[in-house]
Amino acid sequence: MPQIDFNNTQVAFAHKTDAELKKAALLFKSFNYPWLIKYGPGLAASVINFLPPVKSLIRNTLFAQFCGGENIKDCEKAIVALTKGKIGTILDYSVEGEESESVFDYTCKEIIDTIHKAATNQKDIPFSVFKTTGIGRMDLLTKVNAGEALSETETAEFAKVRARFDSICQAAYDNNVRLFVDAEDSWIQDIIDSMTYEAMERFNKEKAIIFNTIQCYRTGRIAHIQEKLDSMSCFLGFKLVRGAYMEKERARAAEKKYPSPINPDKAATDAEYDGALELCVKHIAKVCICAGTHNENSSQKLCDLMEQYQLPKDHPHIFFAQLLGMSDHISYNLANAGYNVAKYVPYGPVKAVLPYLSRRAVENSSVQGQVGRELNLINTELKRRHK
Numbered sequence: 001m002p003q004i005d006f007n008n009t010q011v012a013f014a015h016k017t018d019a020e021l022k023k024a025a026l027l028f029k030s031f032n033y034p035w036l037i038k039y040g041p042g043l044a045a046s047v048i049n050f051l052p053p054v055k056s057l058i059r060n061t062l063f064a065q066f067c068g069g070e071n072i073k074d075c076e077k078a079i080v081a082l083t084k085g086k087i088g089t090i091l092d093y094s095v096e097g098e099e100s101e102s103v104f105d106y107t108c109k110e111i112i113d114t115i116h117k118a119a120t121n122q123k124d125i126p127f128s129v130f131k132t133t134g135i136g137r138m139d140l141l142t143k144v145n146a147g148e149a150l151s152e153t154e155t156a157e158f159a160k161v162r163a164r165f166d167s168i169c170q171a172a173y174d175n176n177v178r179l180f181v182d183a184e185d186s187w188i189q190d191i192i193d194s195m196t197y198e199a200m201e202r203f204n205k206e207k208a209i210i211f212n213t214i215q216c217y218r219t220g221r222i223a224h225i226q227e228k229l230d231s232m233s234c235f236l237g238f239k240l241v242r243g244a245y246m247e248k249e250r251a252r253a254a255e256k257k258y259p260s261p262i263n264p265d266k267a268a269t270d271a272e273y274d275g276a277l278e279l280c281v282k283h284i285a286k287v288c289i290c291a292g293t294h295n296e297n298s299s300q301k302l303c304d305l306m307e308q309y310q311l312p313k314d315h316p317h318i319f320f321a322q323l324l325g326m327s328d329h330i331s332y333n334l335a336n337a338g339y340n341v342a343k344y345v346p347y348g349p350v351k352a353v354l355p356y357l358s359r360r361a362v363e364n365s366s367v368q369g370q371v372g373r374e375l376n377l378i379n380t381e382l383k384r385r386h387k
Ligand SMILES: Cc1cc2nc3c(=O)[nH]c(=O)nc-3n(C[C@H](O)[C@H](O)[C@H](O)COP(=O)(O)OP(=O)(O)OC[C@H]3O[C@@H](n4cnc5c(N)ncnc54)[C@H](O)[C@@H]3O)c2cc1C
Pocket: 181, 182, 183, 184, 213, 215, 217, 241, 242, 243, 244, 245, 246, 262, 263, 264, 265, 266, 267, 269, 291, 292, 293, 294, 295, 321, 322, 323, 344
C-alpha cells in the first residue's frame, strides 16, 4: 500500500516563509490559554465595531490564518497559492448568526456568486458549498424538521427557504459546478437531507453535482448511505465528515431526554467513518466522495482503499478536503503524491466570521485535546530549515 508521509513538513510548508511560520506558531501557542479561547471571541464581537485595533488584531491573526479575505476578490491570493501546491479551493461564505430575510437573500446571492466564480475556473475551484442555516431561520427549520404545524406566515417563510435552496442547486447544475450542502445540527438535518436528496434526484442524472454531507459521529450513517445506494437511481455525491457539533448534540439530548444521536465513543465514530469510506469506494461507479477530514489514519485508509480497488490516485470521483490554515501536512503531502485535494477557503467580513474563527480556535486548543499538533509540525519545519 502507498504510505503517505504526513510528517514531511518540507512539502507541507513549502508555501510558507519563515516569518509566516513563526506568526502561525505564535497564534497556535495562544490557543493554549483556555480563558482566551473561552472569552476572547465573545469579547471581540462586542467591541469590534467601535475599537478598530481589535478588528485589526483579529484580521492579522486568526483571520489571516483561517480565512481567504472579506470577499471573493480578496480570496484570489489564496486560490493562486493553493493552485501552486496542486490544491483546489472551495470558496465558503462563512457569515453566521444573522437571521433576517434580507440577509438570507443576500447570502443566497453570494453563494450563487461563488458558483459563478467556480464556473470560470473549475480546475482550481472544484466545488462550491453552503449551509442551509445561511438561507433560513434555525427555529423555522427546527419546527419543519419536527413536523410541527406552521402558521400562514411561517409557511410562506419556508417556501422562500426552499426557493433559495432550489435556486442555489439550479445554479450549480446550470454552471456544471459540484456543490456541497454542509451538515448541521441533527434536529434540522432530516429536512436538509430531504431537500438535498430531492435536488440530487433532479440534478445528478448525468453526474454528481449535488453532494450531501454525512456526519459519521452519528449512529447509523453506513446504513443511511446503504439505503440511498439501494433506493436512488441517480449519481450520489457524499462529503464524509465526522461532525462538528458533538457537545451541543449530547447536551441537547440529555436536556430533552432523548437518546443521543452520537456514537458512544471516538472509536465508534472512527469505525463509522472508515466503514462509510469503504462502502462508497466499493460503489465508486455510482458514488462521488469527498473525505473532509484532518485525520491522518482515515486519509491513509482512503489511499489504501483506492489501491485495493485499483483506482488511479486522481480518480475523478474521489477528493480529500481540509480547511484553510489547518492540516497542511495532510493536504500538501496528498496533493504531492498525486491525489485530488481541495481546501475550504472561508471568507466574509471579519466580524461576521468570528463564530467560525472561534470554532477553529477551540478545535486547536486543549479543550478538544488537539493542542500542539499544528504547533509541533511548524516547529519541526522551522528546525529542519535551520539545522
Ligand atoms: C473539508 C471539511 C468540511 C467539513 N464540513 C462539515 C460539515 O458540513 N458539517 C460538520 O458537522 N462538520 C464539518 N466538518 C468538520 C468535521 O466534522 C470535524 O469536526 C473535524 O474535521 C474534525 O474531525 P476529523 O475527521 O478531522 O478528525 P478527528 O480529529 O480524528 O476527530 C474528531 C471528531 O471525532 C468525533 N469525536 C471526538 N470524540 C468523540 C467521542 N468521544 N465520541 C464520538 N465521537 C467523537 C467528533 O466528530 C470530533 O469532531 C468539516 C471538516 C472539513 C475538513
